[in-house]
Amino acid sequence: MRSVRFGAAVLLATAGVAATAVPAAADEAVMHQITYSVFTEQPFRGAAIYYRDTDPPSWADYSHDPYLFSPKVEADLGPGQQWTMNVQLANPDEWAMVMAxxxxxxxxxxFHCVLAVDGVVVSQNSGAKGALCSLRHW
Incomplete structure (x- = not known):
């Protein structure tokens, strides 16, 4: 009877190890193609545009220095002069954002902004003095 219990314990332990083993490929994040676009109805020189180009490692890292993960560019905009940036993010639901x-x-x-993930427009916004496009509610 003792060998049966020992055999069952070994079998359960082996099954537990097999169930927790994860292929190495699962550790690699799937990167999504993010497209940010901004334009204005009236010509405007030097619009300030912030966008997210990197997934922060954690919310704490982002909170400590959000500008580290949100570059700023200045762009001349207008009805026929659009600013567009393509980046890749692993978690666009959490981090994709453009603000002008x-x-x-x-x-x-x-201002008008458009945010697309993998070719699908997921957020659009507009405002007289600025606009924010994001999937997350900031």
């Missing part, structure tokens, strides 16, 4: 603003300008140019 006219700052303290007295002449709001009416």
């Amino acid at each position: 603003t006219s700052g303290r300008s007295k002449f709001p140019p009416n």
Whole structure:
């Protein structure tokens, strides 16, 4: 009877190891193609645009220094002058974001932003002095 219990324990232990073994390929994140686009209804020079180009390792890392993960560019925009950036993110539901603003300008140019993930538009927004496109509610 003792050998039966020992055999059953070995069998259960082996099954537990097999159930927790994960192929190495599962550790690699699937990268998604993110396309950010911004334009304005009126010509505007020097629009401030922030976008996310990297998945932060953790929320704590992002909170400590959000600008490390959110580059800023300045762009001249207008109805026929669009700014577009393509990046890759592993978790766009959490981190994909583009925001544009006219700052303290007295002449709001009416911003529009578009966020696409893997070729599908998932967020659009507009605003007189700025616009934010994201899947997450900031």
